[in-house]
Amino acid sequence: MSKRNPPAPTPTDAILESISDGVFTVDLGWRITSFNRAAEEITGVPRSEALGRLCSEVFRSSLCGGACPLQDTLACGRPRIGICGYIITAQGDRVPISVSTAVFRDEEGRVMGGAETFRDLSEVDALKRELEGRYHVGELFSRSPRMHRLFEVLPAIAASPSTVLVTGETGTGKELFARTIHDLSAHGEGPFVAVNCAALPDTLLESELFGVKAGAYTGATRDRLGRFAQARGGTIFLDEIGEISPALQVRLLRVLQERTFEPLGASRTESTDARVIVATNRNLPELIRTGAFREDLYYRINVVRLELPPLRDRKDDLGLLAEQFISRFNRVQNRNVPGISPEALSLLMAHDWPGNIRELENCIERAFVLCGDGRIDIRHLPEELISAVPHGCEHASVHDLLDRQAIEAALERAGFNRLAAARALGIHKTTLFRRMKRLGMALPARDGRSGPRT
Amino acid sequence: MSRIAVHHWQQRIAPVFDTGGSILVLESGTGAREECLLLCLKPLHRAEELAALHVGTLICGAISRPMKEALSARGISVVGFVAGDLERVIAAWRCGRLDETFAMPGCARRRHGRRGSGPAGGAAGS
Numbered sequence: 001m002s003k004r005n006p007p008a009p010t011p012t013d014a015i016l017e018s019i020s021d022g023v024f025t026v027d028l029g030w031r032i033t034s035f036n037r038a039a040e041e042i043t044g045v046p047r048s049e050a051l052g053r054l055c056s057e058v059f060r061s062s063l064c065g066g067a068c069p070l071q072d073t074l075a076c077g078r079p080r081i082g083i084c085g086y087i088i089t090a091q092g093d094r095v096p097i098s099v100s101t102a103v104f105r106d107e108e109g110r111v112m113g114g115a116e117t118f119r120d121l122s123e124v125d126a127l128k129r130e131l132e133g134r135y136h137v138g139e140l141f142s143r144s145p146r147m148h149r150l151f152e153v154l155p156a157i158a159a160s161p162s163t164v165l166v167t168g169e170t171g172t173g174k175e176l177f178a179r180t181i182h183d184l185s186a187h188g189e190g191p192f193v194a195v196n197c198a199a200l201p202d203t204l205l206e207s208e209l210f211g212v213k214a215g216a217y218t219g220a221t222r223d224r225l226g227r228f229a230q231a232r233g234g235t236i237f238l239d240e241i242g243e244i245s246p247a248l249q250v251r252l253l254r255v256l257q258e259r260t261f262e263p264l265g266a267s268r269t270e271s272t273d274a275r276v277i278v279a280t281n282r283n284l285p286e287l288i289r290t291g292a293f294r295e296d297l298y299y300r301i302n303v304v305r306l307e308l309p310p311l312r313d314r315k316d317d318l319g320l321l322a323e324q325f326i327s328r329f330n331r332v333q334n335r336n337v338p339g340i341s342p343e344a345l346s347l348l349m350a351h352d353w354p355g356n357i358r359e360l361e362n363c364i365e366r367a368f369v370l371c372g373d374g375r376i377d378i379r380h381l382p383e384e385l386i387s388a389v390p391h392g393c394e395h396a397s398v399h400d401l402l403d404r405q406a407i408e409a410a411l412e413r414a415g416f417n418r419l420a421a422a423r424a425l426g427i428h429k430t431t432l433f434r435r436m437k438r439l440g441m442a443l444p445a446r447d448g449r450s451g452p453r454t
Numbered sequence: 455m456s457r458i459a460v461h462h463w464q465q466r467i468a469p470v471f472d473t474g475g476s477i478l479v480l481e482s483g484t485g486a487r488e489e490c491l492l493l494c495l496k497p498l499h500r501a502e503e504l505a506a507l508h509v510g511t512l513i514c515g516a517i518s519r520p521m522k523e524a525l526s527a528r529g530i531s532v533v534g535f536v537a538g539d540l541e542r543v544i545a546a547w548r549c550g551r552l553d554e555t556f557a558m559p560g561c562a563r564r565r566h567g568r569r570g571s572g573p574a575g576g577a578a579g580s
Contacts, residue, residue: 045560056469057537058559060516066470088470090535090561092519 022120025104026055026070027113030172042097042120044089055116062088063099070114073101084121093372096121133184140173141324144314150177150306157304158184163256164280165301168308171356174279177306182235187275190234193227198240202248207264210251216265228261231274242282242293243302253297273398276301311353311360318348321357325364326376337368340376347378351385404439407432416444456482458547459504461492461514462540464517469558471514471534472521474500479507491492504530513547515558535561 009017016023022039024032035050035058042214043050045058056064062085063069069080079102083176086094087451097118106114131454135141137151157164158181175194182192200208207216211226227236250393255261256276260269280300287293311317322340330337339349353359367380414420422432437444457476461468468475474492481487490507492499501524504512511528517534525532536543537558546552554562 043560049559053559054466054537060469060558062470062473065463065473065475088472088516088518090558092517092522092534094472094518279541 020119020419022118023355024050024055024059025113025115028111031057032058033113039118042095043087044117049367055265059087059116059118059171061097061099063324069099070101073103074111079103087118094159096125106452127368131402135320138183139176140180140318143315143316143320144309144312146309147314147317150308153306154181155184157306159186160304161275162303163275163301164277164304164306164449166277166306166308167284168279168281169310169354169356170281171358172308172310173357174281174308174334175237177308178235178237178277178279181277182237182275185235185236191231192235192237193231193274194237194239195227196239198243202245205244206248206251209248210261211263211266211270213263213265220265223263226261226263228255228272228274229263229346232272233274235275235277236272238278240280240282241278242280242284242287246292246294247299249294253294256297256300311356315349318360321360322348322364325361326368329365329368331366335368336373337371338373338375340367342375342379344378344381346402347381347385350405366397400439403435404441405443406434407439409439411444418443455515455559456510457508458482458511458513458546459490459507460540461512465540467513467515467538469515469541471512474574475510477504477509478540478544486579497521501525501528504528508564513543513552514540529556 004312016034016036018038020038022042023034024039025034027324031052032050032055035045035047037047039045039050040047043059048384050058055070056068063083067085069083072078081100083099083101084096084100085346086096088094088385092368098121099116100117101117103111104113104117106112133240135143137154140147140151142148142151154177154234164178164181166177168174178194179192182188195205196210199206207226209227211229212220212224214220214223251261259273260271262269284293284298284302288295288298308423311321311329319340322345326337326339331337348363355362363385366374366382367376370380371377408419410424411418414424418432419429422429425432427435458480460480461471461477463469463475463476474495477490477492479488479490482532486496487506492500492503494503497520500521504577505528510527511533512532513533515534515536517532522532522534533552534548535558536552536556538546538556541577543556546556
């Protein structure tokens, strides 16, 4: 008996075998009629075992069943493109994929079944995760290179026992930084105790920090543990350190030097192993100069220093931070706000944010009250932001505002030399003049080239 | 826990357990049947859901490793990567003949069943 040779592969077969996307076809009974090489590789199912079997039992994707895109395509004749899901391999691994589907017809145009192509997204997924990882450390998110530099040193700072001084304007997220250092440290499982030193008068702050023994003063009927004792095995965060009195500064200096303290009314000294992180929005060297802050305490706390940039210096982060807040408020308030409009985001970019991230958070929270389940738009933003737009609330005028700010800043940086400012903006000098004219900007009185006009 | 749960869809074993759906819960002694809907998607929650139904064994299609580990940690034994007609699978399980003819493509497995059952091939079987 002579052996029959298998039919020679058609050009279509050769193409299907060479591509990296998995492709299979099914008949109208959902049984697999062809299965290419990439489909074998991605699913781990040999072609010999796949052919003739039900596609859902070969493919095993999260889309199989009620969400099957191929079923949808065969029902309505429309292809589905780039539907995301995952398949489960025989080893129990979930492989992320994107799926596209089409109707499969014979030469006469009769529907023979469906074709499904799928792409392994494992590498894309891994890259995405890596990229996202660069944007955040713990709960801190940023796209700003300045913040990335801080992110890079955070693990090393967390690993050391040194006292950390966090500086930055109010609302820049100093406590969140302190908490992240704590979480990354070996004491991350221990307590994180935060104290706002400006919130209490000096005498109360002392008992709050060091604790009180029963009978220390009238009304002290029981021992009360201080914050340093509560923070044993963890971290104590002293915010607004620049506000404490000289007397308390002396006591704090002793704790930092000797790791010991005495509760109010105690006759015995207690010890603490708590990691100390302090923060201030004040200029401590200036306070030292005026005698309001002890120089020896400053050097004791200024072992490792982190300076957080204000929000106006990291406006690249506005979109990311706004998304974070929207996502959080959606979760907490059980809402479904889809995001923020480009026009509203442009307006956020035009604002200087003196209250920093806290001000932005309040702004988004306010917008949440007004926007229902729609996108946050310009009309949902606070009046002080909207009033910055010179002519109504159109998108174009927001851009004009940003343009105006960019030109003013470039001119200032270039010492009002218009050629240098145009170069810094990446435009020709005549374009700069034309744009300034369109924006109704007067030429500055000073000309950096020729000195002040008279 | 002596009840057996079978994850099914359109009168066959459902292709993927992780996504949820319906299970048929069988009393191993009386054979009494109860239809239940799986509501939880997270592995630990799903394990609690099955434990609350007093399920000791789960027969299902493809199951991810984290899901299988969560069920095993809750004492539920998993017979995964099974394919075929629901009633035929149940019958084969009862007489200890849930063999590799019921395995999903690409998931070679050893013998399963009430009598003489053994661990499945692949990470997600038990």
